[in-house]
Amino acid sequence: AQKVTQAQTEISVVEKEDVTLDCVYETRDTTYYLFWYKQPPSGELVFLIRRNSFDEQNEISGRYSWNFQKSTSSFNFTITASQVVDSAVYFCALRGRGSTLGRLYFGRGTQLTVWP
């Protein structure tokens, strides 16, 4: 079965703090894809990153970085020097390439609040 767990329901930090959002996934597929999406208070869903199972390199994009570790089935997201504009709900998602191809499984999301 495919499953994504985001154990942190809510996180609050003060501006300029670093924060890590955890994502743990379960899959039996050898090939799969992981995604992160952001949902700001305005409600739209914004794509942040895609990672396939064969690429374990960490990725950095400005203040954002992602740590993919197959050994622990985790795909964690770190925001460095957080800003108020980072306040949003963040979703991690999984797509396998096996029998559930076509299905996309989301975690329940982490509400991040960054205080000024």
Place this chain on the structure above:
Amino acid sequence: EAQVTQNPRYLITVTGKKLTVTCSQNMNHEYMSWYRQDPGLGLRQIYYSMNVEVTDKGDVPEGYKVSRKEKRNFPLILESPSPNQTSLYFCASSSDLYNEQFFGPGTRLTVL
């Protein structure tokens, strides 16, 4: 502008009154999908379509129908809505199964 559009954006209806939420994309994407978002549950997939005339169930298909007669359109049909279908609905599309999805702005549905 490349986009996914949904209509209506807001809808209040009553139990049992059939409704359709339209979804259209202008990016020539093969793959389209519907999700519902409920507090504490994240997004759950309702139906998806990998191409014209090809649709399949997601996690929560009960009470919903879809069709894909044209590549650009993927309407969501509630034949007999019930209060437990009160939710925020998102349509999404992607060029294929492996790339990121582009989401519509969402439709907030209330069934009384």
